[in-house]
Amino acid sequence: MFELLTAIGIGLVVLLPLSNPLTTVALFLGLSGGMTIEARKKTIKMTPVYVFFIMLVSWYSGQAIMNTFGVTIPGLRIAGGFIVAYIGFRMLFPVAENSRHDEGEKTVDNTSSVAFVPLAMPSTAGPGTIAMIISMASSVITNESAYPHWVIIVAPPLVFLIFSVILWACLKSSSLIMKFFGKSGIDAISRLMGFLLVCMGVQFIITGIGELTRSGFFS
Numbered sequence: 001m002f003e004l005l006t007a008i009g010i011g012l013v014v015l016l017p018l019s020n021p022l023t024t025v026a027l028f029l030g031l032s033g034g035m036t037i038e039a040r041k042k043t044i045k046m047t048p049v050y051v052f053f054i055m056l057v058s059w060y061s062g063q064a065i066m067n068t069f070g071v072t073i074p075g076l077r078i079a080g081g082f083i084v085a086y087i088g089f090r091m092l093f094p095v096a097e098n099s100r101h102d103e104g105e106k107t108v109d110n111t112s113s114v115a116f117v118p119l120a121m122p123s124t125a126g127p128g129t130i131a132m133i134i135s136m137a138s139s140v141i142t143n144e145s146a147y148p149h150w151v152i153i154v155a156p157p158l159v160f161l162i163f164s165v166i167l168w169a170c171l172k173s174s175s176l177i178m179k180f181f182g183k184s185g186i187d188a189i190s191r192l193m194g195f196l197l198v199c200m201g202v203q204f205i206i207t208g209i210g211e212l213t214r215s216g217f218f219s
Helices: 002-019 021-031 037-069 073-092 100-124 127-142 149-172 174-214
Strands: none
Touching (some): 002 149, 021 100, 021 149, 037 100, 037 127, 037 149, 073 100, 073 127, 073 174, 149 174
């Protein structure tokens, strides 16, 4: 049992700073300004679920999936960078909202869809997190003697589950922050997060291109 707790502790210590749930909360505040209460609740509930399954798939099948489709970590970073930058531009320069009287149901569906992109991926389970999970899975397979086999099987899902619960708790507390800042404050946060997302997206792309250059891809 001590070995299991040690493995879980190490996993959370590595995962929490890299995925940083507080960053996802700030992004959620920026994206949820125009959401209904129902859509906000749905997003808070579904985002941790998506994160859990993304991490689980990355651990058990990430390397195999990337090899099958010929995707590299730099390619993952660059693609994630374009997605993040696109979302950032939309937050910086929001388009005029359509009338909600005619399209109320459609609005809820569209706003709640942010649970997967960008909140779950790439904000929380981004290229860096996925790359770290895949590399850790590979190193555990080659060094199985470090932990008993049952710990290697049980620990990863528990780590991802605990992390998802932490993320859910952080997102749940965002309602208090929204009440404090009000509509105008959330709009300001949305534009600020949009600018930061554009910067993050560009940095993802630069990092990905740098990794390709160092690997000799362009030579």
